[in-house]
Amino acid sequence: MPAQTIGHVAKASGTPIETIRFYEREGLLPEAPRTMSGYRLYDESTVKRLRFIARAKALGFTLAEIRDLLALQDNPASNKTGRAEVKAITERKLDDIEHKIADLQRMQKVLSHLAHECSGKGGVAHCPIIETLSGIEDCTHPEHR
Amino acid sequence: MPAQTIGHVAKASGTPIETIRFYEREGLLPEAPRTMSGYRLYDESTVKRLRFIARAKALGFTLAEIRDLLALQDNPASNKTGRAEVKAITERKLDDIEHKIADLQRMQKVLSHLAHECSGKGGVAHCPIIETLSGIEDCTHPEHR
DNA sequence: ATAAACCCTAAAGTCAACTACAGAGTCAAG
DNA sequence: CTTGACTCTGTAGTTGACTTTAGGGTTTAT
Numbered sequence: 454m455p456a457q458t459i460g461h462v463a464k465a466s467g468t469p470i471e472t473i474r475f476y477e478r479e480g481l482l483p484e485a486p487r488t489m490s491g492y493r494l495y496d497e498s499t500v501k502r503l504r505f506i507a508r509a510k511a512l513g514f515t516l517a518e519i520r521d522l523l524a525l526q527d528n529p530a531s532n533k534t535g536r537a538e539v540k541a542i543t544e545r546k547l548d549d550i551e552h553k554i555a556d557l558q559r560m561q562k563v564l565s566h567l568a569h570e571c572s573g574k575g576g577v578a579h580c581p582i583i584e585t586l587s588g589i590e591d592c593t594h595p596e597h598r
Numbered sequence: 599m600p601a602q603t604i605g606h607v608a609k610a611s612g613t614p615i616e617t618i619r620f621y622e623r624e625g626l627l628p629e630a631p632r633t634m635s636g637y638r639l640y641d642e643s644t645v646k647r648l649r650f651i652a653r654a655k656a657l658g659f660t661l662a663e664i665r666d667l668l669a670l671q672d673n674p675a676s677n678k679t680g681r682a683e684v685k686a687i688t689e690r691k692l693d694d695i696e697h698k699i700a701d702l703q704r705m706q707k708v709l710s711h712l713a714h715e716c717s718g719k720g721g722v723a724h725c726p727i728i729e730t731l732s733g734i735e736d737c738t739h740p741e742h743r
Numbered sequence: 744a745t746a747a748a749c750c751c752t753a754a755a756g757t758c759a760a761c762t763a764c765a766g767a768g769t770c771a772a773g
Numbered sequence: 774c775t776t777g778a779c780t781c782t783g784t785a786g787t788t789g790a791c792t793t794t795a796g797g798g799t800t801t802a803t
Contacts, residue, residue, distance in 0.1 A: 460779065470780085471762060479760090490769055492780055505731050512731075513705045516760065522731070525722050532721030539727050540718040547709045554702045557695050560658045564692045573685040576677030577670050582684050586650050586657075586667070605749065615750090616792060624790090635799060637750055661790065 456494040459485075466503035473503070481506060481520050513550055518542055601639040604630075611648035618648070626651060626665050658695055663687055 463470045476482045482502060485493035502523070509519045525531045525538055563585075570581040577583055608615045621627045627647060630638035647668070654664045666687060670680045715726040722728055 458780075469762080472760085474781095475761060488769095490780085491782095492769080501732065504733055508731050508733065510760095511705075512708055513702070522728070526728055528722075532723055534720075535722030536716060536720050536725045537718045539722060539725050540713060540716045543709055543713050543716070543727055547706065547713055550702050550706050550709065554699055554706065557658070557699045557702070560656075561692065561695050561699065563657055564688055564695065568685060568688050568692055571681060571685045571688070573682045575679075575681045577673075577680035577684060578677055580681045580684050582688055583667070583671055586653050587646065587671075588649055588653065603750075614792085617790085619751090620791060633799095635750085636752095637799080655790095 456496060459493050459495065462495045462499055462503070465500045467507070468503045476503075476506065476516075479516060479520070481516060481523060512546070514542075514546060518546065601641060604638050604640065607640045607644055607648070610645045612652070613648045621648075621651065621661075624661060624665070626661060626668060657691070659687075659691055663691065 457465075459470050459473055462468075463473060466473075468476075473482065477484060482499065485495055485499070487493060505523070506516075506519055509522060510516075514522070521542060522539060525535045528535070531538070567582045567585055602610075604615050604618055607613075608618060611618075613621075618627065622629060627644065630640055630644070632638055650668070651664055654667060655661075659667070667684060670684055673680070712727045712730055
């Protein structure tokens, strides 16, 4: 196993050096072995682990969730029931994401409606966007619901 | 105009007292007039303003954007061209939201695929979720793209 | 008259996920 | 043997939208 310094791992994984040290502090990476002079030494598995973290982040997992996923992966005891937990974490995240999408779609609906209603010309006085945010019931076009 | 203390406004608007003071510091609310002893005094318009803020927040506007919207509403000079700016802010926000939705839908797609692939039974060893996050090319079902 | 309930300020803390110092030691090349 | 690139630790700063704390005045009800 050829040992690499933190800078090499940073380049190979695309993760900044500071972030690698941060992940170690946060328990996403094990404490690295050191040279006599205190430099951290890594092997290829660390690069893979950092790529795992990057992919999981891209899917919306938080660092806390990723830490749990990695712990399951690391723990030999999780070779009995681990998959259920992994699936549970994934499904919770899926649920989160579906809620967020639903929220955003509600916002989108209202905003695109407002953007269409507003001519963009003239003063703010009877701007339908401002009026809606102000909670005015009787807009100039009260036919909507 | 019956003047109310901050506590009444908090109750009437559903905004915590501390948050009202925070909004004043941040320029979303004008500085309130005070009693001789330094208590802030508000009238109904503040309650309306706080409701405006709450609605705008619910639609995903940041406090900075809300401040801009309120400034346009307040500024008599904006009664010439203000509506264009209001519409621009709204459309930028709509754009943001559409991007966020697209991102989340990409995550959702991958995660729901993973959740279906994984039985949830057994150890973490060949869990398809873990394997995908680990970047393994040849899954047991490599037919997907 | 005193206690409960309310208000004030300024400053610090919270969360997430980094990012950026400052100050010092180490290693490879010329 | 010195310069420059690299690494170390520990601490502090960033963003957004608050929340909390400490320490003190004020008002209202009994």
